Amino acid sequence: MIPFTGHVxxxxxxxxxxYPTGLKNFVLADPTGEVLDFQGKNSFPDAATSTLSIGGLAVLRLTQTLPAGCSLFVDRYFTSIRLLDCLLEKGITVTGTIMKNLVPRNAKPCLKNDTEMKxxxxxxxxxxxxxxxKICxxxxxxxxxxxxxxxxxxxxPNDSCKRWSKEDHAYIEVPRPAVIKQYNDKMGGVDLSDRMIPYYRIGARTRKWTIRTxxxxxxxxxxxxxxxxxxxxxNKGTQIKHLRQFLDFRLAVSEDLLFPAGIQTWNQKTDPPQKRIALPPEAARNTRRSTCHEWLRLKCSKM
Structure with missing residues (x-):
């Protein structure tokens, strides 16, 4: 979401x-958090005639720049069987959580209810x-x-994960399918980008959505x-504790933009600034008041 509360x-x-109020922006990111592409919500002219939802159309638009053989991970807002079929024809596999009402009718009888699984x-x-x-x-x-x-x-293949058990008051090993493991490992990229942007967002009081964007x-x-x-x-072998923090990185970028290469910068140690001219001291408060009173007294006497 791009925060914006103006009229548009x-x-x-x-x-x-x-930030609940603003401009919706669909984002394609890799597992490390780097944003590869983005797309606005109100830019799908064929949404009324398409069999896909707005989320499915956004995925199709964002995957136009992806080569065949990529693995895509989405949440339940985007996932549908129709979308999996469309991208599978392009050689792109999709994994994501799905809503129960989007499961095909012929497959719903094979699903178990929550009470039975519990x-x-x-x-x-x-x-x-x-x-x-082709689809599981x-x-x-x-x-x-x-x-x-x-x-x-x-x-x-199944693996196991640790979960807290209220009955045992301890962590227990719970079997986990491979699709859940892959989904949890790859879905943190977009969340990382969304988390880092609001920390030091550029502030501007404006009513124009273009400037905010x-x-x-x-x-x-x-x-x-x-x-x-x-x-x-x-990749060069640097330890995590020696990596530069995001605030330090932004400050370094700001300094490079303010003082690009070739421009002489002022150094406080080697080139101190010129001293200011000393101004005469102001009169004491009592003196100023007495002078003002004397001036008023003289003015009144002349009148």
């Missing part, structure tokens, strides 16, 4: 967002595979039932540059 037709309010215990898994063996729908019960769809991963893109570029620097330093 594309502004919307989404509950639960850190009775089986924490970590119970149910898997459904389509007829052509997986149910997994953790604290509640989680439904996922993927054209690349399934329930196997431009400033947001500047913040987005700074976050991308900082993430790229961190990744390069990690």
């Amino acid at each position: 037709s594309i502004r919307q309010h989404i509950r639960g967002k850190p 009775r089986q215990g924490r970590g119970s898994i149910n898997q459904i595979v389509c007829d052509d063996n 729908i997986t149910q997994w019960y953790d604290n509640k039932a989680v439904l996922s769809a993927s054209s690349e991963f399934g329930a196997q 431009i400033l947001h893109m500047v913040d987005l570029s700074l976050v991308n540059a900082w993430l790229q620097e961190r990744q390069d330093m990690l």
